[in-house]
Amino acid sequence: MMFQPASQPEIIRSNQKDQFYANFLRSSLADICQSFAGARVWARWRKELDVLGDVLYFGLTTIAGYQTLGEEYVNILQVDPTRRAVPSAKRRLALVLLYACSPYLLDRLLAYIPKLLESERARAGLSPEVRQRIAQCVPILRQAVMILQRTHIALFYLRGVFYHVAKRMTGIHYLMVRRNLSASSMRPSFHLLGWLSVTQLTVSLLYSLYKMRRGTVDAEESDTSVTEDERASEEGGIVEPRLRCALCLERRRNSTATPCGHLFCWHCITEWCSTKAECPLCREKFQLSRLIYLQNFDPR
Amino acid sequence: MHETNSFIGQFPFLVKTRRLFMIKLLSLEGAVNKQRSSINKMAATKGSSENKETGTGSRNQVVLRVSQLDSSQLDSELHQLLKSQFQRIFQFFKPGVLAYIEPELNAALRLLTWQFSINTIGATLGQRIMNLKYGSEASMTPDLGHRQRLLYACILIGAKWLQERSADLSSSTNHIEAFRKIWKALYFFEKLLSVASLVNFLVFLQDGRYQFLHERLLGIRAQFAEKQSIRQVSFEFMTRELLWHGFAEFLFFLLPFVNFRRIRNFLQQKLFRPSPSQRAETGAIVKRDRSLYKECAVCGEWPTIPRHIGCHHVFCYYCVQSNFLADPSYTCPLCSHPVDDVTNIQPITCDVG
Numbered sequence: 001m002m003f004q005p006a007s008q009p010e011i012i013r014s015n016q017k018d019q020f021y022a023n024f025l026r027s028s029l030a031d032i033c034q035s036f037a038g039a040r041v042w043a044r045w046r047k048e049l050d051v052l053g054d055v056l057y058f059g060l061t062t063i064a065g066y067q068t069l070g071e072e073y074v075n076i077l078q079v080d081p082t083r084r085a086v087p088s089a090k091r092r093l094a095l096v097l098l099y100a101c102s103p104y105l106l107d108r109l110l111a112y113i114p115k116l117l118e119s120e121r122a123r124a125g126l127s128p129e130v131r132q133r134i135a136q137c138v139p140i141l142r143q144a145v146m147i148l149q150r151t152h153i154a155l156f157y158l159r160g161v162f163y164h165v166a167k168r169m170t171g172i173h174y175l176m177v178r179r180n181l182s183a184s185s186m187r188p189s190f191h192l193l194g195w196l197s198v199t200q201l202t203v204s205l206l207y208s209l210y211k212m213r214r215g216t217v218d219a220e221e222s223d224t225s226v227t228e229d230e231r232a233s234e235e236g237g238i239v240e241p242r243l244r245c246a247l248c249l250e251r252r253r254n255s256t257a258t259p260c261g262h263l264f265c266w267h268c269i270t271e272w273c274s275t276k277a278e279c280p281l282c283r284e285k286f287q288l289s290r291l292i293y294l295q296n297f298d299p300r
Numbered sequence: 301m302h303e304t305n306s307f308i309g310q311f312p313f314l315v316k317t318r319r320l321f322m323i324k325l326l327s328l329e330g331a332v333n334k335q336r337s338s339i340n341k342m343a344a345t346k347g348s349s350e351n352k353e354t355g356t357g358s359r360n361q362v363v364l365r366v367s368q369l370d371s372s373q374l375d376s377e378l379h380q381l382l383k384s385q386f387q388r389i390f391q392f393f394k395p396g397v398l399a400y401i402e403p404e405l406n407a408a409l410r411l412l413t414w415q416f417s418i419n420t421i422g423a424t425l426g427q428r429i430m431n432l433k434y435g436s437e438a439s440m441t442p443d444l445g446h447r448q449r450l451l452y453a454c455i456l457i458g459a460k461w462l463q464e465r466s467a468d469l470s471s472s473t474n475h476i477e478a479f480r481k482i483w484k485a486l487y488f489f490e491k492l493l494s495v496a497s498l499v500n501f502l503v504f505l506q507d508g509r510y511q512f513l514h515e516r517l518l519g520i521r522a523q524f525a526e527k528q529s530i531r532q533v534s535f536e537f538m539t540r541e542l543l544w545h546g547f548a549e550f551l552f553f554l555l556p557f558v559n560f561r562r563i564r565n566f567l568q569q570k571l572f573r574p575s576p577s578q579r580a581e582t583g584a585i586v587k588r589d590r591s592l593y594k595e596c597a598v599c600g601e602w603p604t605i606p607r608h609i610g611c612h613h614v615f616c617y618y619c620v621q622s623n624f625l626a627d628p629s630y631t632c633p634l635c636s637h638p639v640d641d642v643t644n645i646q647p648i649t650c651d652v653g
Binding site: 009010012013016017021025028029031032035036056057060061064066069070072073074075189190192193196197199200203204207287288289290291292293 | 364365366369491494495497498501502505506531533535538539542543546547549550553554557596598599601604605616617618619622
């Protein structure tokens, strides 16, 4: 047979290349918008502009019936599920719309749900428990979308047909126009990559389930720490330099001395030293155990 | 044979829109497999009809869009390379000594590059690498005319210099009314230019002829310098990078789950197990030896905020507490006395005298 299905390296490479040029288009659109309408307008319509950039790029290539730049680079060709013909115009249109617009629309939808729940109509129609239940579902949905995408990528590494969910939904395959000699030998490494991501996904899923079970305890713990932080910032005002922690720039709490004699909050300095065990002011090196918590020191 | 022909027929849009692409495809296939001579013939007939349209044979084959884009990217990379090499000469001078003349420096470097690329061989350095060269559209000659070369230099060097210098020049001449108007007009022109170049890029995406606005203005176009050879894309680096990224991500994900302290303590217990005689010491503590007060059992230094866990040994507060938090089955590294509970970590009290 003359044409073979494209394998993972080609598809990924073409995708990278497309991403690069779509980003170029996005950034030049952003530049133009900034110079004509100002940065404020740009910040308001940033996401919409990005979608526009993608639609322009794929509209002028895929929908118009040309190869994209990435596909041209690695010599692959879109075909429909029969693998005997180029995808129809409708199919291509659906692909581009799904690819460019669906992440944006999903994002907007998920951001809109909490607002909707707060509105008058929802308050009147739904009981508080139901509304709370729905509000809890939103972050879970977000997580689910992310996990779905990662599973899809893992599946792509293993099976190697559809890199994007949009391609799977529209059933657009890739054929290699010219055989690449090096590509077929790469297959084992992609299998390895696929299994790696599969294990990672399952472990993280199990872990998050485990955390959800003990979730109530954790939530309570984090609540107390937040209120403590808030209290600290509320105290606010201008703190005398003598009483200030050089790391958080607030009133020092639980003063702790380094061996070189500098004072910090206990939390600040232990966090600092867990990445780099030296004094942030004079860079003297010491071990974490050398920190001295000054008891009965902080003025009340 | 028949099968392949019918297969190609299944790509109506290909035949219509990217006929040249098909020719290339077919000729490549022909090179791979000489038995498909009839396809070659077909390619040849199509190719010749194409040649009639454009003029001079294989030279005027439409160059792939990606090759043109790659060549321009190579150009800017080369410019950066040259510039950084040049700046390294001045690295021991006062910092910022080149900042005053940076636009002029850029212009000079561009002029040099132009002299040794466009002016002599009729191709930019990036194009040279991609086996391309500029040809003019109107005159049907394969090479650039003298005027086109000069105009190219003016646009690429002069305009870029003006763009980089305009901020300084406009601020220094801002008090003169006429100049202010000129700068305003220029600024507006620059904005328009950015729109025009975006539109140009969009058009380029479709027809693949003029990548930049100046190419369209001058009517010059990238062509193959020699007959195009088979382009091979190497995937090795990309695959290796992907694989290593995958590994790194996996490790970063996995490492926080590993309790290193616990493993270390476990190994320490197994390898340097204290002798029974030492362990026998763990009884009721009546009085510690003086030397024990001076040394933390974990870090071996003078104990900071000294604590004990029920055996003879003395610890820094941090050393014992952090170990116990990470590993609830923590035992004294010297005598294997277990901590068991947080409340067992007690401050040291001793009698004076």
